[in-house]
Amino acid sequence: MNVPLLDLEAQHGPLRSELEAAFGRVLDSNHYIQGQEVTDFESAVAGYLGSKHAIGVSSGTDALLVALMALDIGPGDEVLCPSFTFFATAGCVSRLGATPVFVDVREGDFQLDVEDAARKVTGQAKAIIPVHIFGQTADMGAVMDFAGRHGLEVIEDCAQSMGAKWEGKQAGTVGSLGTFSFFPAKNLGGFGDGGLVSTNDDTLAEKVRVLRAHGSKPKYFHSMVGGNFRLDALQAALLGVKLGHLESYLSKRTANAAHYMELFSGHMEKLDGKVALPSESPGCAHTWNQFTIRVAEGRRDALREHLADHGVSSEIYYPKGLHQQECFSHLPTSACPVTEKLAGEVLSLPVYPEITREMQAYIVEKVASFLEG
Numbered sequence: 001m002n003v004p005l006l007d008l009e010a011q012h013g014p015l016r017s018e019l020e021a022a023f024g025r026v027l028d029s030n031h032y033i034q035g036q037e038v039t040d041f042e043s044a045v046a047g048y049l050g051s052k053h054a055i056g057v058s059s060g061t062d063a064l065l066v067a068l069m070a071l072d073i074g075p076g077d078e079v080l081c082p083s084f085t086f087f088a089t090a091g092c093v094s095r096l097g098a099t100p101v102f103v104d105v106r107e108g109d110f111q112l113d114v115e116d117a118a119r120k121v122t123g124q125a126k127a128i129i130p131v132h133i134f135g136q137t138a139d140m141g142a143v144m145d146f147a148g149r150h151g152l153e154v155i156e157d158c159a160q161s162m163g164a165k166w167e168g169k170q171a172g173t174v175g176s177l178g179t180f181s182f183f184p185a186k187n188l189g190g191f192g193d194g195g196l197v198s199t200n201d202d203t204l205a206e207k208v209r210v211l212r213a214h215g216s217k218p219k220y221f222h223s224m225v226g227g228n229f230r231l232d233a234l235q236a237a238l239l240g241v242k243l244g245h246l247e248s249y250l251s252k253r254t255a256n257a258a259h260y261m262e263l264f265s266g267h268m269e270k271l272d273g274k275v276a277l278p279s280e281s282p283g284c285a286h287t288w289n290q291f292t293i294r295v296a297e298g299r300r301d302a303l304r305e306h307l308a309d310h311g312v313s314s315e316i317y318y319p320k321g322l323h324q325q326e327c328f329s330h331l332p333t334s335a336c337p338v339t340e341k342l343a344g345e346v347l348s349l350p351v352y353p354e355i356t357r358e359m360q361a362y363i364v365e366k367v368a369s370f371l372e373g
Contacts, residue, residue, distance in 0.1 A: 040236070067197055
C-alpha cells in the first residue's frame with residue numbers, strides 16, 4: 001500500500017468545478033494583482049477568525065516579515081522565538097537586523113516554554129513570537145501575561161494552525177498580530193505561496209497594508225520602505241473556494257487523529273517507552289496539521305526508512321533546532337535541551353483529511369511491528 005504525506009488530488013478533485021469557475025472569473029476580469037477577489041477573501045477570513053482586519057500577503061514568510069516591520073523591529077532589538085520551528089520564524093527577525101533569542105519548548109506539546117523565555121529575556125527584547133506548531137496553539141494566557149510584564153509585542157505564528165483555538169479564541173486574534181501561511185500543505189492550502197496578517201489594531205492594519213505595496217500611499221508616494229508583499233487575485237479566488245470547506249477539513253483531521261489514538265492504544269503495552277503519542281493541551285482546540293509521534297531509543301530514522309520501504313511517507317519536523325543552524329552560529333549560545341531531544345525523536349505521520357481508515361491501520365501496524373520487534 002502507498003500512503004502519501006498529503007494527497008492534494010483527493011482534496012481538489014471534488015472542488016474542480018468550483019475552482020475552475022473561480023479561475024475563469026479571474027481570467028475574465030483581467031485584474032490579477034489585489035482587487036475585488038483579494039478584498040472579498042480578506043473579508044471572509046476576517047469573518048471566520050473574528051478579527052477586525054485580515055490582510056492578504058504573498059506568503060507566510062512575508063506575513064511574518066511585514067508584521068515585524070509594522071512593529072518597527074530592527075537593529076538593536078531582540079525577538080524571542082522558539083528554537084523548535086520552521087526557519088522563517090527566526091529568519092525574518094534576522095533579515096531585519098534584529099536578533100532572534102531562541103527559547104526552548106515544552107516536551108509534552110512542542111510549544112514555546114514561557115519559563116525558559118523568562119530566563120532569556122533582556123532589556124533589548126521588543127517582541128515574542130509564539131508558534132502554534134503542528135495544529136494547536138501555545139499557552140496564550142502564559143504568553144500574554146509574560147509579554148505584558150516585559151512590555152513585549154506578541155506576533156502569533158499561525159502558519160500551521162489556522163482554525164485552532166485557545167480558550168475559544170481563534171489563533172491569530174489574541175496577540176498584536178497573527179500571521180498565516182497558505183502553503184499547499186497547510187490547513188487551508190493554496191495553489192502556490194500565499195499568506196495573511198490578522199489584527200484588531202486599526203493603526204497596525206493600515207501600516208501592514210501600506211508596507212505590502214512598497215510603503216506607498218497614494219501610489220508612487222512612499223512614506224516608508226516596504227516590499228512587494230501583495231497577494232495575487234487568483235490565489236485569493238481559489239483560496240476563497242477552499243475556505244468554505246475548511247471546517248470540514250479540520251473535522252476530518254481531528255477524527256483521523258482520534259482514530260490513530262484508538263489504533264495505537266491496542267499496542268501501547270508493548271510500545272511503552274518506545275513511542276510517545278501527541279496530545280491536545282487543556283483549553284486548546286487542536287487542528288492536527290501534523291500527527292507527530294516521538295520515537296525513543298534512537299530508532300526514529302530506522303523507523304522512517306522502514307515505513308518508506310513499505311510505501312508510507314513521513315516527515316521529520318524538525319531535524320535540528322534553530323539555535324543549532326550554521327547561519328545563527330555567531331549568536332550567543334542559547335541552551336535548548338528539549339528542542340535537541342525532540343529533533344532526534346519526532347516523526348510526523350500522514351493525517352490529511354482524505355486518508356482512509358485502511359491506510360491508517362496499515363501505518364500503525366507497520367510502526368508497531370517494527371518497534372515491537
